[in-house]
Amino acid sequence: MELLVFAIVTGIVTYGLERNRARQADRPRPRLSGSLDVVDRNTERVAAELISR
Known part of the structure; x- marks a missing residue:
């Protein structure tokens, strides 16, 4: 039956x-x-953190 x-x-x-x-x-x-013109906010955030150090 199950089969x-x-x-x-x-x-x-x-x-x-x-x-x-x-x-x-x-x-x-x-x-x-x-769309293809999406801004990667994570890259911007990491760059800002590295600059601030």
């Missing part, structure tokens, strides 16, 4: 993953989501 439930769940998960992959494969995806 049958395991096989059914595995089949449903495999089907869902394959369906999702096939649906997303036909359109190009952007390389990055978001």
